[in-house]
Amino acid sequence: MRVVRTNVRSEKSMEPGLADRIRAAAARLFARRGFHGTGMRLIAEEAGVSIGALYHYFPSKEEVFLSVLRQEYDQRLAEAQGMWREGVSAPEVVRRVVELHFASITAGHESGRLLSQAGVGSPLELALQILALREEYATCIADLLSQAMQRREIRTAHPLLTAYALLGLVEAVTARALAGDGTADELQRVGPAEVAEIAWRALRPDKEE
Amino acid sequence: MRVVRTNVRSEKSMEPGLADRIRAAAARLFARRGFHGTGMRLIAEEAGVSIGALYHYFPSKEEVFLSVLRQEYDQRLAEAQGMWREGVSAPEVVRRVVELHFASITAGHESGRLLSQAGVGSPLELALQILALREEYATCIADLLSQAMQRREIRTAHPLLTAYALLGLVEAVTARALAGDGTADELQRVGPAEVAEIAWRALRPDKEE
Amino acid sequence: MRVVRTNVRSEKSMEPGLADRIRAAAARLFARRGFHGTGMRLIAEEAGVSIGALYHYFPSKEEVFLSVLRQEYDQRLAEAQGMWREGVSAPEVVRRVVELHFASITAGHESGRLLSQAGVGSPLELALQILALREEYATCIADLLSQAMQRREIRTAHPLLTAYALLGLVEAVTARALAGDGTADELQRVGPAEVAEIAWRALRPDKEE
Amino acid sequence: MRVVRTNVRSEKSMEPGLADRIRAAAARLFARRGFHGTGMRLIAEEAGVSIGALYHYFPSKEEVFLSVLRQEYDQRLAEAQGMWREGVSAPEVVRRVVELHFASITAGHESGRLLSQAGVGSPLELALQILALREEYATCIADLLSQAMQRREIRTAHPLLTAYALLGLVEAVTARALAGDGTADELQRVGPAEVAEIAWRALRPDKEE
DNA sequence: TATGAATGAGAGTTCATTCAT
DNA sequence: GATGAATGAACTCTCATTCAT
Incomplete structure (x- = not known):
C-alpha cells in the first residue's frame, strides 16, 4: 500500500482536475466528520463524481485521507x-x-x-x-x-x-x-x-x- | 441513555468486578486502536467476558469509551x-x-x-x-x-x-x-x-x- | 415442548397467584406489542416479578403466549x-x-x-x-x-x-x-x-x- | 427513509430484475415464516443474491415487506x-x-x-x-x-x-x-x-x- | 422458591471495494 | 475514462435462556 502522489495541480488546463475536486471535497468532510464518519459514497457526492471515479484517482480511502x-x-x-x-x-x-x-x-x-x-x-x-x-x-x-x-x-x-x-x-x-x-x-x-x-x-x- | 453501573470497587472480594475488568480491557484497546478500530467483540475477548456481559454493564460502546x-x-x-x-x-x-x-x-x-x-x-x-x-x-x-x-x-x-x-x-x-x-x-x-x-x-x- | 397448564386460579388464597399476575401482564403486552415486540424482561417488569420467577412458572416465552x-x-x-x-x-x-x-x-x-x-x-x-x-x-x-x-x-x-x-x-x-x-x-x-x-x-x- | 427502486419489469431482457427476484423470494418466506421469522440473510439466499444487493434495492427489511x-x-x-x-x-x-x-x-x-x-x-x-x-x-x-x-x-x-x-x-x-x-x-x-x-x-x- | 448476572447466537445494517459494461 | 450495481465481512446491539447463590 504505497503512497501515491496524485496530480496536485492539473497539468493541462487551468480548471482543477477531478483529483483536486475530490481532495477538496474530502478535506471538508474529513475535517467535519472524521475519517470513519466520512464514507466514500459521501465523498463522491460532495465532489460530484462517481464512486468509480474516486477509485480511478485514489487506490483506497486511506490514500484519499x-x-x-x-x-x-x-x-x-x-x-x-x-x-x-x-x-x-x-x-x-x-x-x-x-x-x-x-x-x-x-x-x-x-x-x-x-x-x-x-x-x-x-x-x-x-x-x-x-x-x-x-x-x-x-x-x-x-x-x-x-x-x-x-x-x-x-x-x-x-x-x-x-x-x-x-x-x-x-x-x-x-x-x-x-x-x-x-x-x-x-x-x-x-x-x-x-x-x-x-x-x-x-x-x-x-x-x- | 441508561445509567451506567460503575462498581469501581468490588464490595466483597479483592478481585475487580466485571465492570472494572471491562473498563481496563477497553482502555488498553481504545488506546492502541482507537474508537472505531476497537469492536465490542474484541473488548469482550480481551476482558474475558461475553458480549452480553458488556451490555449488562454498559448500555453502548460509546458509554464504554x-x-x-x-x-x-x-x-x-x-x-x-x-x-x-x-x-x-x-x-x-x-x-x-x-x-x-x-x-x-x-x-x-x-x-x-x-x-x-x-x-x-x-x-x-x-x-x-x-x-x-x-x-x-x-x-x-x-x-x-x-x-x-x-x-x-x-x-x-x-x-x-x-x-x-x-x-x-x-x-x-x-x-x-x-x-x-x-x-x-x-x-x-x-x-x-x-x-x-x-x-x-x-x-x-x-x-x- | 409440551403444553403446561399452570394454575388458572390460585388454590390456597383469594389473591391471584404469581402465574396469574404474569399472565395478566403478558396479555396486556402481547395485545399491544405482539409476540416479538414483547420481551421477557418487559413482561417481568410489568408483572412486578423477576425474570427468574417468570421461568419458574412458565418454561418458555412461547408457553406464556x-x-x-x-x-x-x-x-x-x-x-x-x-x-x-x-x-x-x-x-x-x-x-x-x-x-x-x-x-x-x-x-x-x-x-x-x-x-x-x-x-x-x-x-x-x-x-x-x-x-x-x-x-x-x-x-x-x-x-x-x-x-x-x-x-x-x-x-x-x-x-x-x-x-x-x-x-x-x-x-x-x-x-x-x-x-x-x-x-x-x-x-x-x-x-x-x-x-x-x-x-x-x-x-x-x-x-x- | 429513501425511495425504493421498483423496477417491476426489466427493460432489456425477459428475465426479471433483481428487485423482482428479491420480492418473489421475500413473498414466499414472509408467507411461510412471518416477518420476524424471516431474516435478511435468508431472503438473500432464497433470491440467490448477496445481502448487499438486498440493501441496494430496499432501504430496510420493513420496506421489503x-x-x-x-x-x-x-x-x-x-x-x-x-x-x-x-x-x-x-x-x-x-x-x-x-x-x-x-x-x-x-x-x-x-x-x-x-x-x-x-x-x-x-x-x-x-x-x-x-x-x-x-x-x-x-x-x-x-x-x-x-x-x-x-x-x-x-x-x-x-x-x-x-x-x-x-x-x-x-x-x-x-x-x-x-x-x-x-x-x-x-x-x-x-x-x-x-x-x-x-x-x-x-x-x-x-x-x- | 426466588433472584438477576451472565451467556452467545443471531439480528439488521453499513460500507470499502470490485468489475462488467 | 467513467459508471454504479453488486459483494460480503464486520459492525453494534437484542433477548430468550441458564444457573450459582
Whole structure:
C-alpha cells in the first residue's frame, strides 16, 4: 500500500482536475466528520463524481485521507519556510505561524481540525502513515528551530521535542476554538496573541546568555 | 441513555468486578486502536467476558469509551488537586504532573494515547460528549492556574486557554514518545525534564513583578 | 415442548397467584406489542416479578403466549356455551357474541387484538400450536353451529368452515375498530349491529324451508 | 427513509430484475415464516443474491415487506376492478374474487397467508404502515360495494365495514385451508363455493325491495 | 422458591471495494 | 475514462435462556 502522489495541480488546463475536486471535497468532510464518519459514497457526492471515479484517482480511502493531510502539511510548511527564507526574525515567525493557524479555522476551512485529528481513531496501518507524515512536518519545524538556536535567537532545547510541543500547544487551543460556543469565540479573539506569547516565552533565550 | 453501573470497587472480594475488568480491557484497546478500530467483540475477548456481559454493564460502546475516558481524567485530576491541596509549589506541581504523564506511558498503560485521541474520529454525538469531558478537565486545571495567578506564583494569562495549551503540549510529546522507535525512547528519557521546562517557562512570572 | 397448564386460579388464597399476575401482564403486552415486540424482561417488569420467577412458572416465552391465548379462548367459549345451554335462540346468540367481542375491545382490554394476531408472525413451531388452539376454539363453535343446523335454526352449511368465516369476519372488523382514528370510533358504534346483521344473513335459513 | 427502486419489469431482457427476484423470494418466506421469522440473510439466499444487493434495492427489511404486500394487494385489486369495469354482475364478481383467493393458495403461492398476517406481530411503526396499506385496499373494495349498492345489486350497508368483513372472512378460511392436513384439503375443495355463498348471502338485497 | 448476572447466537445494517459494461 | 450495481465481512446491539447463590 504505497503512497501515491496524485496530480496536485492539473497539468493541462487551468480548471482543477477531478483529483483536486475530490481532495477538496474530502478535506471538508474529513475535517467535519472524521475519517470513519466520512464514507466514500459521501465523498463522491460532495465532489460530484462517481464512486468509480474516486477509485480511478485514489487506490483506497486511506490514500484519499493521506493525500488530503499531505496537502495541508505542505501548505503550512511552505508558509513557515517562506518566511524563514525571507529573513523574518524568530519571534515574528512564531507569532505569524500561530496567527495563520488561527486564521485557517476562522476562515471556516476547518483544516485545523483535520490536523489535530491526524493519527487517531484510524486503522492501525493508516495511523502509522499519519504519524510518519506528522513526523515529517515536525522534523521540518525542528530544522528551523535548530537554525534559530544556532543563531541564538531562541534558547537551546531538544528541537524535535520542542516542535511537537509547539504543534500540540497550538492544535489543542485551536481545536477548542472550533467548538462553536461563546468560549470558542473568545479563544478565536485572544488566541493568536496568547498562544504566541506562550510559545515565545517557552522559546526565548534567557536574558543573560 | 441508561445509567451506567460503575462498581469501581468490588464490595466483597479483592478481585475487580466485571465492570472494572471491562473498563481496563477497553482502555488498553481504545488506546492502541482507537474508537472505531476497537469492536465490542474484541473488548469482550480481551476482558474475558461475553458480549452480553458488556451490555449488562454498559448500555453502548460509546458509554464504554466515555467511562474509560472519565476514569483517566479523574485519576489525573485527583493527583494534581491532591498535590495542590498539600501546598506543593506551582513549579513543582507542573514538574510532577508532567512526570506523571510520562510515567503512565512508560508503564505501558498507554492511557496517554487515549487522552490525546479524545474527541476525534468519533461519531458526532460522542465527539461532543468527549469534548465536554475534556472541557471539564481543562476547567479544573484552569481553576488551579487561576489560584496560582492570584498568589503571583505564575504569570497572569487566560486560564482556560493556558490549560488547553498545557494539555496539548504534554499530549503531543507523550504521543510521539509512544511510537516505539529510537526517537521515542529518547523522548521518554528527556521528555519529563524538557517538557516541564517548556511549561514552566511559559507560566513563570516575569522577573521584576 | 409440551403444553403446561399452570394454575388458572390460585388454590390456597383469594389473591391471584404469581402465574396469574404474569399472565395478566403478558396479555396486556402481547395485545399491544405482539409476540416479538414483547420481551421477557418487559413482561417481568410489568408483572412486578423477576425474570427468574417468570421461568419458574412458565418454561418458555412461547408457553406464556399460549397460556394467555388459551385463557382468552376459554373465556369467550364459556360465554357462548353458557348462553347456548340456557336456551338462547341462534340469532340472539350470534348477536350477543358479536357484541361481546366489540365490548372487549371498547373496554380497553385489547384482547380482541390478541386473538386476531394469533398464529402469525410467530416462530414456526409456535405458529402450529396457535393454529391448534384456534382450531379447538373453531371446532367448539362448529359444534354449536351443527346443533343449530339440526334444529333448523340456521341454514345447512359446512360447520367448521362457517366457524372460521365468522371468526375472521368479526376479527377483521374489530381489528380495524382498534386503530384509534375517527373511522375506528365509528366502527365501534355501528360495528356490533352491522356485523351481527352480516353474520345473521349469512347463517339464517332460507325463507321457504 | 429513501425511495425504493421498483423496477417491476426489466427493460432489456425477459428475465426479471433483481428487485423482482428479491420480492418473489421475500413473498414466499414472509408467507411461510412471518416477518420476524424471516431474516435478511435468508431472503438473500432464497433470491440467490448477496445481502448487499438486498440493501441496494430496499432501504430496510420493513420496506421489503411493505413492497411485497403492496404487490399482492395491487394484483388482487386489479383483478376485481378489471372485472367490475367489464360489467360483470355483483354476485359473479364476489364468486370469482373468492375463487381467485383460493386459487392463489392452491397454486402454492401462499400469498393468502401473507395478507392475513398483515399488521400483526410487527414493529409498531411497520404495523401502522401495514394497516394503512390494508385500509387502502379495503377502501377500494368499499368503493366497489358503494357503487353496487347504488345500483341496488347488493343491499345497503356500511361499505368500509362490509369490506373488512369480507376480507376477514375470506382470509380466515384460506388461512385454515393452508394448514396442510386433511381438513385443509377439504376446505380447498368446498371453500370457494361455500365462502362465495356466505359472502353473497351477506350482501344480496332483500327479496321484496 | 426466588433472584438477576451472565451467556452467545443471531439480528439488521453499513460500507470499502470490485468489475462488467 | 467513467459508471454504479453488486459483494460480503464486520459492525453494534437484542433477548430468550441458564444457573450459582
